[in-house]
Every structure is written in C-alpha cells, then in structure tokens.
Amino acid sequence: MKGSTYRRCYCRDSETGKPLGKSCPKLATRKHGTYSIRQELPQRTDGSRRAFNRAGYTTLKEAQTDLDRIRALLGVPRADDPEGIEQITDLLEQVADEKAPIPDAEEVRRRFRSGQDLTGRLTVGEWLDLWLRGKKGRQSAISRDERCIRVHLKPRIGNLRLDRLRVAHLSEMFEAIADANVEIAESNAARHRAINDLARVPWKGAENRARRKDMKAAIATMQPFRHTVGPSTCQRIRSTLRAALNSAIAQQLITFNPAAHVELAAGKRPKAQVWSEERIAHWERTGEKPSAVMVWTPEQTGAFLDHAAGDRLYALFHLIAFRGLRRGEACGQLWTDTKLAASLITVAKQLVVDGWEVYEDDPKTDAGARTIALDSETVAVLERHRERQDKDREEWGAGWVETGRVFTCENGAWLHPAKVTRRFNELREEIGLPPIRLHDLRHGAATLAHAAGADLKDIQEMLGHSSITITADTYTSLLPETDLAIAEAAARLVPRARPLSDGGKAAGSAPQSRGDADGPGGDDVPDGADHLGGVSEIIEPSAHANGPGR
Numbered sequence: 148m149k150g151s152t153y154r155r156c157y158c159r160d161s162e163t164g165k166p167l168g169k170s171c172p173k174l175a176t177r178k179h180g181t182y183s184i185r186q187e188l189p190q191r192t193d194g195s196r197r198a199f200n201r202a203g204y205t206t207l208k209e210a211q212t213d214l215d216r217i218r219a220l221l222g223v224p225r226a227d228d229p230e231g232i233e234q235i236t237d238l239l240e241q242v243a244d245e246k247a248p249i250p251d252a253e254e255v256r257r258r259f260r261s262g263q264d265l266t267g268r269l270t271v272g273e274w275l276d277l278w279l280r281g282k283k284g285r286q287s288a289i290s291r292d293e294r295c296i297r298v299h300l301k302p303r304i305g306n307l308r309l310d311r312l313r314v315a316h317l318s319e320m321f322e323a324i325a326d327a328n329v330e331i332a333e334s335n336a337a338r339h340r341a342i343n344d345l346a347r348v349p350w351k352g353a354e355n356r357a358r359r360k361d362m363k364a365a366i367a368t369m370q371p372f373r374h375t376v377g378p379s380t381c382q383r384i385r386s387t388l389r390a391a392l393n394s395a396i397a398q399q400l401i402t403f404n405p406a407a408h409v410e411l412a413a414g415k416r417p418k419a420q421v422w423s424e425e426r427i428a429h430w431e432r433t434g435e436k437p438s439a440v441m442v443w444t445p446e447q448t449g450a451f452l453d454h455a456a457g458d459r460l461y462a463l464f465h466l467i468a469f470r471g472l473r474r475g476e477a478c479g480q481l482w483t484d485t486k487l488a489a490s491l492i493t494v495a496k497q498l499v500v501d502g503w504e505v506y507e508d509d510p511k512t513d514a515g516a517r518t519i520a521l522d523s524e525t526v527a528v529l530e531r532h533r534e535r536q537d538k539d540r541e542e543w544g545a546g547w548v549e550t551g552r553v554f555t556c557e558n559g560a561w562l563h564p565a566k567v568t569r570r571f572n573e574l575r576e577e578i579g580l581p582p583i584r585l586h587d588l589r590h591g592a593a594t595l596a597h598a599a600g601a602d603l604k605d606i607q608e609m610l611g612h613s614s615i616t617i618t619a620d621t622y623t624s625l626l627p628e629t630d631l632a633i634a635e636a637a638a639r640l641v642p643r644a645r646p647l648s649d650g651g652k653a654a655g656s657a658p659q660s661r662g663d664a665d666g667p668g669g670d671d672v673p674d675g676a677d678h679l680g681g682v683s684e685i686i687e688p689s690a691h692a693n694g695p696g697r
Contacts, residue, residue, distance in 0.1 A: 149187045150218060152210040155202070156180030182210035186217045188236050197236065199243050219252035223259050231259065238265045258399060269400065271312055272305025278391040285508065290501050295387040299324070299376075310401050317388070317409040321381060328375040338369045339434050378412045385411060419590045422447060422581045430581060441583045442591045454578045460570055462532035463554045464588065470519050471592035471610045474585055475499055478562045479507060480553040487529055490521045494611065500564050515611040529553070593618070 156179055158167045173179040182204035188197040199217055204210035220239060224231030235255075242249055258265060275296045282289055303320045304312065345362045349355045376384075389406035396404060417439040420426065426437045443451065448468055455461045463477050472480070475497035484493040494517050499508045510516045521529070532553070539557060540547045548559040555562050571585045583591075593606050601609070607618040 150185065150214055152182055152184050152204075152207060152214060154180050154182050154207070181205060182207050184210050184214045184217075186214060186221075188221075188239060189232050197240065199239050201243065201246075213249055216249045216252060220250070220255055223252065223256045234259065234265050241268070261399070269309045270305060271307050271309050272301045274309045274395055274400070275300060275305070275388075275391055278394050285511075286501050286506065287499050287508070291383065292387045292390075295384045299384050300388055309395060312392075312401075312405055314405040314408050317385075317405055321409065321411060324376050324381065331370075331373045331375050334370045335372050338366065338372060341366050341369065343434075378415070381411050382413075385409060419587075419594065421594070422583070427581050436582065440590055441581065441587055442594050443580065443583060443587075445595065447580055448588075448591055448595075450578060451575060451580055455574045458570070458574065459535075459557075460554065460567060462528050463567065464571065464574075465525060465528050467585070467588045467592065469525055469592055469595070470521065471589045471596070472519075473497065473589060473611075474564050474567060476510065476515070476611075478552070478554060478564050478567060481551050482533075482553055483551060485529065485553055487521070487526050487533075490523070490526050491518055492521060493518045498561060498564055503565070505561060505563055510611060513613070515613075517608060517611045519609055 153169070154174060155168060156171050156174060158171045158173065159165060160167060171180070181202060183200070183202035184204070186199040188199055190196055201213065204213070217239060220235055223235055226232075238250070238255070241247070255265060279289070279293060279296060282292065299320075303323065304316055307316060341362065345359060345366065348359050348362065350359070385406050389404060392401065392404040392406050395401050419440040419442050420438040421442050421444055423444075426441075430436060452461070452465060452468060455464055458464075466472055467474070467477055470492075472494065476494050479497040480492065480494070481496060484495050486492065494510060494515065496507055497510055497515075498505050536555070536559075540559065543558050546558055548555075550559055550561055552559075552561065568585045571588075575582065589610065593610060596606050596609060597603075603615055603618050607615045610618065612618050
C-alpha cells in the first residue's frame with residue numbers, strides 16, 4: 148500500500164490567509180517546517196478509504212522510521228486473514244486518534260498470535276465477564292465472585308479501560324462504599340426509630356388510628372432495611388478483582404495489578420458473644436445485636452430444643468446444636484455414612500444453595516470430610532427420627548423419593564437448606580428467644596464443647612476447620628459460668644496471709660496449702676470447679692434430655 152513522507156509548514160498567504168503548503172518558498176531551507184507521514188490502510192467494509200496521518204517530525208529520518216514501523220505492523224497478519232488485517236487496522240487507527248507511540252511490531256506479533264486484544268479498549272467490566280465465564284472450581288465460589296462483580300465491581304469501575312486501571316480508582320471505589328455504608332446506617336436507624344414509635348401508639352381510638360395511618364405512610368416512603376458492606380466483604384471484593392487481574396497479567400493484557408496494592412481495613416472474624424441478660428435488654432431497647440455472631444446460653448438452647456422436640460426437623464437441630472454440623476452438611480448427611488451402632492457419623496457430602504437451586508457437593512475443605520462421635524442422647528434422637536422416616540416411607544409408598552438422606556421432606560426428597568433456616572427462625576420466634584442464625588447453633592456447639600473440657604484441636608476436628616486459627620478466632624467464646632469458675636479457682640491458687648473478703652484466716656496465720664482446698668474456705672470455689680480450675684460440670688441438662696422417651 149502507498150505510503151510517503153513529506154515536509155510542510157503552516158505559513159499562510161499574507162493577502163488571502165490561505166495555507167501555502169508545499170508552495171512556501173521557505174521550504175527550500177531545511178530548518179523550516181516539519182515532516183509528516185501518510186500511510187494508506189486497508190479499506191473499510193463499505194469500501195471507504197482509511198489512512199494513517201501524523202505530522203510534527205523534525206527530521207526526515209524520524210518520519211521514515213515511524214513509516215517503516217507502520218508498514219511492519221501491516222505485515223503482521225497474512226494476506227488471507229481478513230479478521231487479522233482488521234485488528235491491525237483498528238490498532239493503527241486508535242494509535243493515530245490518541246496520538247500514541249507506534250507499538251513495536253514484534254510485541255504486536257506475539258500478542259496477535261496468542262489471540263490477545265490489540266487495541267487495549269477492553270474495559271474492566273468486559274474482562275471480568277470473560278474471566279468469570281472461564282473460571283473453574285466450586286460453584287459456590289464462582290457464585291460468590293459473580294455477586295461481587297455484579298453488585299460492586301461492574302457498577303463502580305466496569306466502564307474503565309482495563310489497561311488504565313490504577314490504585315487510585317480502587318481507593319475511590321472503596322471510599323464510595325464506605326460513604327454508602329454511612330447513608331445505609333442512617334437510613335436503617337431512622338426506619339427502626341419510626342417502627343418503634345409506631346409500636347408505642349395504641350390501636351384504639353380514632354385519633355390513634357389516624358396517627359398510625361400517617362406513620363405507616365411515612366414508613367412506606369423510607370428506604371427498606373439494607374445491609375452495609377463490612378470489612379470482610381470488601382476484602383472479598385478485592386480478592387475477586389485481584390484474581391481476575393492476575394489472569395489478565397498471565398494473558399499479557401496488563402503488566403500491573405492495582406488490586407494487590409490498595410489498602411483496606413482488616414476483615415477480622417467476629418467474636419462470638421453469649422446472649423446475657425444485659426445484652427438481651429440492650430437488644431430489646433435498640434434492636435442492635437452486640438455481635439454478628441451470637442450464641443445462646445445452655446438454658447436458651449435447652450428451651451429451644453424443648454420447644455422443637457415435636458417438630459419434624461428436631462433431630463437436625465439437635466445434631467447441629469451438639470455436634471456442630473454446618474447446615475448444608477446436615478441436609479446432605481447420608482444414612483450410609485451414619486453408624487448409630489458405633490455412635491459415629493461421617494460427614495462426606497453437603498447440599499449447597501446457588502441462588503435457589505440446590506446441588507450436592509463435597510465438603511468445603513479436606514478437613515470438612517470428618518468423622519464425629521455422637522453422645523448417647525443424640526444417637527437415641529437419630530434412632531427415633533429413623534423410625535419416623537420409615538413410617539413416612541410406608542405411607543408414601545410408590546410416591547416416596549429414595550435419596551438416602553437422613554433429613555428429607557415428607558416424601559423423602561432433598562431438604563432445601565433455606566427452608567430449614569426458615570423453620571428454625573419460626574420456632575425461635577414462637578418462644579421469644581433472642582435472635583441467632585441457624586449457623587450460630589454451630590458456634591454454640593463449639594462453645595459447649597470448650598466449656599465441657601475440649602481443647603482447640605478437638606473443636607477444630609469436630610467442626611471440620613482447615614486451620615486451628617479459625618477455631619480460635621471465632622468459636623471459643625467462654626460461657627459466663629466457665630469464666631466465673633476459672634476466675635474463682637485461679638484466685639484460690641494464690642496463698643494469702645492477709646484476711647480474705649469472706650472472713651478467712653487472719654493476718655499472720657499460715658497460708659492454706661493447695662492440699663487443703665477442701666478445708667476452710669474451700670466452699671468459695673463454685674460448684675463444678677475443682678481447686679485447680681477444672682470444670683467437671685457446668686451445664687445442667689434441659690428437659691429435652693430426660694431420656695429417649697422424649
């Protein structure tokens with residue numbers, strides 16, 4: 148294709164004002180004017196002509212060098228490759244429009260042969276879609292990445308060019324999320340106050356009814372309750388983006404990953420807290436939970452299990468409350484992996500919810516596939532549950548769906564995990580217990596095991612954690628009774644010569660030895676705690692544990 152270099156200036160005729168162009172007499176002087184290049188490009192599909200034009204070269208050598216580079220780029224695709232020719236042409240048009248440096252022909256040839264984008268016009272949103280379509284792994288992890296992309300990344304940075312994404316863009320994104328959190332918190336608080344005010348207005352009387360109607364109308368105009376984006380979610384958003392950008396680097400679309408350098412607040416695991424009387428009173432006044440992870444006391448857990456004893460899902464709630472299975476693990480438990488004669492169950496499968504669809508999968512980690520010992524009461528509960536299931540099988544006859552699951556619908560079909568959560572919340576609300584999630588029964592199982600003397604390693608194996616750090620950071624909040632027993636027992640270990648607050652030995656008397664813990668003053672150690680701080684029994688059985696006949 149034709150291409151040329153030429154020299155021109157911008158002098159104008161003094162009378163007409165028109166550019167002199169090549170007719171300028173000063174062009175005879177080498178230092179006057181600049182050099183330009185023009186290279187014909189392949190025609191468009193409609194037959195119109197295209198050309199690469201660039202001016203401003205100070206020397207003919209510079210202009211000729213760039214013209215040679217353009218011709219080398221046009222020689223990258225084969226003559227019988229119209230799509231490749233169109234890619235190179237688009238690249239040259241973009242370089243001309245943006246007045247960008249002409250790229251190296253060898254670098255373009257390498258990217259062209261590997262099928263990479265040449266124009267650099269790929270946006271962050273387009274790349275995230277491409278990356279997500281090719282992502283392999285657990286469906287639950289893919290769904291989590293899809294939510295991060297759809298809800299947070301594409302709306303905020305999806306329109307930016309992939310090769311121009313910077314750390315500053317991501318910092319602005321997370322600052323905007325923090326600002327939105329403040330607005331959401333204020334909106335939620337205003338709606339909560341309005342609902343509380345409405346609850347205090349009596350129902351009787353025309354004036355009260357009119358007032359309630361106005362207040363309901365005002366509440367209807369408010370934003371609904373929304374969740375804020377916490378530090379852990381921000382970490383997950385960055386993790387998704389970082390993985391996608393690392394893949395872009397591997398495909399040589401970009402050379403720098405800004406997501407690896409943006410600073411965020413640490414997403415710490417919330418500490419589990421027990422629903423004490425003071426915390427319940429605060430929740431009743433404000434509607435605020437002291438922690439994202441709340442645990443019932445043994446008495447509260449017993450009250451729930453007593454109330455749920457006649458429910459079809461009682462055995463499932465019992466198993467989670469005492470042995471700490473995840474919801475999906477309990478729903479996916481197979482009778483073939485349940486050895487009641489040996490008081491053991493093996494967690495080998497789980498049911499996972501993706502949107503509303505349910506599918507079977509292996510446990511989350513290798514540690515999740517585990518064998519758990521069962522106490523005699525749990526064995527009795529599961530035996531009664533199996534008897535009930537056998538009766539259901541007989542009643543349904545040919546309509547029975549044989550899934551082999553321990554916990555099923557009335558006809559034997561898979562039990563949807565979301566319906567289990569719904570039923571749990573209904574039972575909890577019926578007796579007015581403070582709110583916890585179904586998953587928090589698992590937290591409670593860890594707390595009960597810890598209070599009964601299990602160490603962190605035992606709890607880690609029971610819960611199926613891949614790291615003992617997760618167990619230590621989240622699941623080992625002590626029950627108040629255990630704290631008190633340990634505190635009192637520890638105080639008794641220190642011999643004192645001065646009088647004790649309970650009227651113990653007078654000053655100057657011989658200190659009590661550890662071997663005399665059962666002597667004077669020994670009754671200061673709480674029931675269930677020995678003089679070395681051990682806790683023999685801190686949990687009284689609830690009514691539901693009176694025997695297998697319940």
